[in-house]
Amino acid sequence: MATAFKTSASTRDRMIEEARALFAERGFYGVSIAQIAAELGLTKQALLHHFGTKERLYGLVLEQIAGELAGLKASSEPGTDAARQLQDWLVAMISDTPPRIERSRLLMREILDNQVRAERAGSWYLKPFLGELVTMLRGVPGWSGASDAQLRATVVQLLGAVNYHAVSGPTFRGIFGTEAAQAMNDIFASQLRHMVHAVLAAGPEA
Amino acid sequence: MATAFKTSASTRDRMIEEARALFAERGFYGVSIAQIAAELGLTKQALLHHFGTKERLYGLVLEQIAGELAGLKASSEPGTDAARQLQDWLVAMISDTPPRIERSRLLMREILDNQVRAERAGSWYLKPFLGELVTMLRGVPGWSGASDAQLRATVVQLLGAVNYHAVSGPTFRGIFGTEAAQAMNDIFASQLRHMVHAVLAAGPEA
DNA sequence: GAATCCCCTTACCGGTTGGTAGGGACGTTG
DNA sequence: CAACGTCCCTACCAACCGGTAAGGGGATTC
Numbered sequence: 001m002a003t004a005f006k007t008s009a010s011t012r013d014r015m016i017e018e019a020r021a022l023f024a025e026r027g028f029y030g031v032s033i034a035q036i037a038a039e040l041g042l043t044k045q046a047l048l049h050h051f052g053t054k055e056r057l058y059g060l061v062l063e064q065i066a067g068e069l070a071g072l073k074a075s076s077e078p079g080t081d082a083a084r085q086l087q088d089w090l091v092a093m094i095s096d097t098p099p100r101i102e103r104s105r106l107l108m109r110e111i112l113d114n115q116v117r118a119e120r121a122g123s124w125y126l127k128p129f130l131g132e133l134v135t136m137l138r139g140v141p142g143w144s145g146a147s148d149a150q151l152r153a154t155v156v157q158l159l160g161a162v163n164y165h166a167v168s169g170p171t172f173r174g175i176f177g178t179e180a181a182q183a184m185n186d187i188f189a190s191q192l193r194h195m196v197h198a199v200l201a202a203g204p205e206a
Numbered sequence: 207m208a209t210a211f212k213t214s215a216s217t218r219d220r221m222i223e224e225a226r227a228l229f230a231e232r233g234f235y236g237v238s239i240a241q242i243a244a245e246l247g248l249t250k251q252a253l254l255h256h257f258g259t260k261e262r263l264y265g266l267v268l269e270q271i272a273g274e275l276a277g278l279k280a281s282s283e284p285g286t287d288a289a290r291q292l293q294d295w296l297v298a299m300i301s302d303t304p305p306r307i308e309r310s311r312l313l314m315r316e317i318l319d320n321q322v323r324a325e326r327a328g329s330w331y332l333k334p335f336l337g338e339l340v341t342m343l344r345g346v347p348g349w350s351g352a353s354d355a356q357l358r359a360t361v362v363q364l365l366g367a368v369n370y371h372a373v374s375g376p377t378f379r380g381i382f383g384t385e386a387a388q389a390m391n392d393i394f395a396s397q398l399r400h401m402v403h404a405v406l407a408a409g410p411e412a
Numbered sequence: 413g414a415a416t417c418c419c420c421t422t423a424c425c426g427g428t429t430g431g432t433a434g435g436g437a438c439g440t441t442g
Numbered sequence: 443c444a445a446c447g448t449c450c451c452t453a454c455c456a457a458c459c460g461g462t463a464a465g466g467g468g469a470t471t472c
Binding site: 105 | 232233235236311314315317318319320332333336353354355356358359360362363364365366367368369370371373374376377378380381382386389390392393394396397398400401403404405407408410411
């Protein structure tokens with residue numbers, strides 16, 4: 001039939017998409033499955049039919065995000081040097097598109113919350129990602145001699161610089177106004193690239 | 207009486223203290239007033255007696271934190287140059303003591319959540335703080351010519367680098383183990399100082 | 413055309429939420 | 443000793459939470 005192309009995202013996919021947006025906005029405890037379903041014109045039992053529990057739905061959103069993070073690395077051209085690759089990777093994490101902002105916000109929330117419900121072990125989704133960042137940083141000229149602790153601390157600081165922006169966006173818009181926030185938004189990526197370069201070029205502490 | 211010195215923090219103060227710890231750990235929606243009260247061996251009605259609503263209690267915690275942030279600036283010696291003052295201020299935000307970690311975590315949560323319940327306007331607590339950081343950055347040699355957007359973007363990036371650590375601490379402990387997390391903790395402050403120096407010395411993007 | 417499966421519904425469950433009503437123990441003040 | 447304010451309690455409320463049970467409509471399969 002004619003639906004072969006349009007394929008109009010399955011209900012299940014739309015549920016995950018909506019859940020991702022709402023979890024990012026209000027957090028796991030701040031959203032009820034009934035609200036997610038209502039946003040799609042359905043009842044919460046439709047959600048439970050597909051995912052069984054709220055936790056499982058949340059886990060699938062997290063899985064999707066972990067997959068995206070892994071995919072980001074491949075987007076960097078293989079010929080470039082380690083410093084440039086790392087720079088590209090970090091900058092690729094941000095951007096204005098809603099799914100990416102949601103990703104940063106959800107990641108921040110997961111990091112904040114997962115100690116509470118650590119049994120779900122959502123944090124392990126991040127482990128390979130962090131490991132690769134550390135490995136890549138070690139390959140940057142001047143950083144090969146740094147300790148693991150130094151490399152990890154630096155990676156954390158860089159991730160913070162990258163993700164804080166997406167998280168604080170709405171607050172800054174409220175404080176400085178829409179147009180000022182937009183101006184900051186426009187130059188954020190290039191300023192971030194500049195900053196990462198400065199940090200990498202300086203090397204670890206002596 | 208003999209209680210003049212000990213003064214054993216009033217119930218009200220202990221409530222705010224406990225609320226601060228729990229809100230930082232689990233977020234506004236993740237904690238019930240009954241849980242806060244139970245932690246002190248009281249019932250939730252004791253809390254409601256003192257604060258009326260959960261929101262008001264949360265607001266008082268936020269107020270306390272805003273006061274601390276304002277006080278941090280004064281701790282820097284007045285004789286030093288702008289770059290050093292900014293460095294000192296940012297480094298002063300972190301540290302291992304529980305109240306400071308709570309502060310970073312709570313601030314991050316507030317930034318994440320306040321778009322949802324913006325009417326409470328908790329974000330405005332941050333406005334003077336951010337304004338002062340921007341002003342101070344403009345005073346750093348090489349940065350006087352930067353645009354407002356550049357200054358703000360850089361401040362956001364630096365704040366992210368500072369606060370992400372406190373937020374991600376427990377998750378990293380889970381991933382890398384206690385001793386590795388401790389090692390990272392031990393060098394974090396000096397590595398952060400080094401990083402801030404590198405960013406300030408590089409100046410804004412041309 | 414009967415059976416089956418998929419998707420989603422209404423109805424309901426026990427438990428928890430923030431908040432209200434009212435009272436009792438205690439110290440202070442007249 | 444009576445009145446009062448402070449502080450905290452038990453009892454209760456409607457609303458909402460995540461999840462279970464059971465069934466109906468519609469397409470597919472035999």
